[in-house]
Amino acid sequence: MKSDPKIIDQRIKAFQEACRKMGAKATHQRTEIFRAVISSDEHPDAQGVYRAVKEKIPEISLDTVYRNLNLLADKGFIQIAGTSGDSLRFDGNMGHHHHFTCIRCGLIRDFVSAQSQDWEVPEEACTFGHPLSLQVEVKGICLSCQKKR
Ligand SMILES: [Zn+2]
Ligand SMILES: [Zn+2]
Known part of the structure; x- marks a missing residue:
């Protein structure tokens, strides 16, 4: 099930708020990386997130995507769904499933x-x-x- 746009917007607001509280910057790039994960039900890997974010931010680097995905997972904004081949898969669904x-x-x-x-x-x-x-x-x-x- 695809998340509805209203819920995605709410989660992004909450994310930006939480970043401020922990003294991390919710930069445009970081926010778009977060958005790409939570608006997909495909459990994308870093490459998949990179492809999605590149459409909006053509100058973003794969390295930036990697770093931010790990940070987002570390801080509990997203989780790691497992691996497929040798790539980590990311999950924006934080509900019990x-x-x-x-x-x-x-x-x-x-x-x-x-x-x-x-x-x-x-x-x-x-x-x-x-x-x-x-x-x-x-x-x-x-x-x-x-x-x-
Ligand atoms: Zn299959
Ligand atoms: Zn999942």
Whole structure:
């Protein structure tokens, strides 16, 4: 599901406000990088974000996109959805959700499950540290990859 433009605007305002509070600058470039991630449901990698932002800011560099994506993830504005090949994938959906990941093309889609509210972190996982959240990844072959066979 694509986020509606009103919600994106609200999130951008909240983001700029939060940046001010932590003394970081919500520069035009940083804001557009944030916008590119939260307005996509594709869980883009840095290259994908770069392509989207370049349409608005032609002079932006891939390096700037990388640095800002890592900073945004570090500060908890976006999260890392996983990896596909050797690229990190970024996720602007901060609500509790799970992922369907296609093992062929790397497609990542969000899904929610009412049932998952009751799932408990297995005890064995707790022996490694203190759990913060439980996210499930369903691996499979997406519809369009199925059609290709
Ligand atoms: Zn696929
Ligand atoms: Zn996601």
